[in-house]
Amino acid sequence: METRLxxxxxxxxxxxxxxxxxFPTTDDANRFKNLKKVYLNTGKEQIPCEVQHVKFFKQFVIVKFKGIDNINDIEMYKGSSLLVDxxxxxxxxxxxxxxxDMLGMEVYTEDGEKLGILxxxxxxxxxxxxxxxSEKYGEVLVPAIKQCILDVDMEQGRMEIHLLDGLI
Structure with missing residues (x-):
C-alpha cells in the first residue's frame, strides 16, 4: 500500500x-485549500514543501511554496508530481x-474466471x-458502475465484475 498519494x-x-x-489529480481540487505540506516527487527524491498559498485558475490550481520566490528555483520541477502523506x-x-491502492488488483468475472489485472x-x-x-482479450475497458463492479476486496487485492454485453 502506498504511503503517499x-x-x-x-x-x-x-x-x-x-x-x-x-493540474489536480484528485476528485476535488478544493482540497488544496487545506493543504499545508506536500512532497515534490522528482523521480529521484521526494522533497518536502510547505504550501504558502493557493488560488484557482480555470482547471488549474496555482500553488506557491514557502521559500521558493523565484521562477528559476521552481522551473526545474515542471512535470513533477505532488504527493501527500x-x-x-x-x-x-x-x-x-x-x-x-487498486492498481494491480486481480479481476474476476462473476463466474469465477480470472479476467486479468487492473x-x-x-x-x-x-x-x-x-x-x-487480460491475456485472453487484450485490454478490456469496464465502466465503474454498480451494474458492472460487483465486489472490491481491498484486503485480498481482488475485484469481481459483471461483463455487460459488448465489453469484450
Missing part, C-alpha cells in the same frame, strides 16, 4: 515569483478507493473506467 502534477510555472500551475489525504466515502483507471467525469489487462 498523488494530488497533482506541476504543468508549468506561473509568473516570476515561484508559483506553479498544478496518506494520513493527510481526503477521507473516503463508502465504496470509494484510492486509485493507487492496470489503470480513466477518470471521465461521468464515471471512472477501469482498464484491465
Amino acid at each position: 498523488q494530488v497533482g502534477i506541476i504543468s508549468s510555472t506561473h509568473g516570476i515569483r515561484g508559483e506553479v500551475k498544478v 496518506r494520513e493527510d489525504a481526503v477521507p473516503l466515502e463508502e465504496d470509494e478507493y484510492y486509485i493507487a 492496470k489503470d483507471v480513466i477518470e471521465t467525469g461521468a464515471n471512472d473506467v477501469y482498464v484491465i489487462a
Whole structure:
C-alpha cells in the first residue's frame, strides 16, 4: 500500500515569483485549500514543501511554496508530481478507493474466471473506467458502475465484475 498519494502534477510555472500551475489529480481540487505540506516527487527524491498559498485558475490550481520566490528555483520541477502523506489525504466515502491502492488488483468475472489485472483507471467525469489487462482479450475497458463492479476486496487485492454485453 502506498504511503503517499498523488494530488497533482506541476504543468508549468506561473509568473516570476515561484508559483506553479498544478493540474489536480484528485476528485476535488478544493482540497488544496487545506493543504499545508506536500512532497515534490522528482523521480529521484521526494522533497518536502510547505504550501504558502493557493488560488484557482480555470482547471488549474496555482500553488506557491514557502521559500521558493523565484521562477528559476521552481522551473526545474515542471512535470513533477505532488504527493501527500496518506494520513493527510481526503477521507473516503463508502465504496470509494484510492486509485493507487487498486492498481494491480486481480479481476474476476462473476463466474469465477480470472479476467486479468487492473492496470489503470480513466477518470471521465461521468464515471471512472477501469482498464484491465487480460491475456485472453487484450485490454478490456469496464465502466465503474454498480451494474458492472460487483465486489472490491481491498484486503485480498481482488475485484469481481459483471461483463455487460459488448465489453469484450
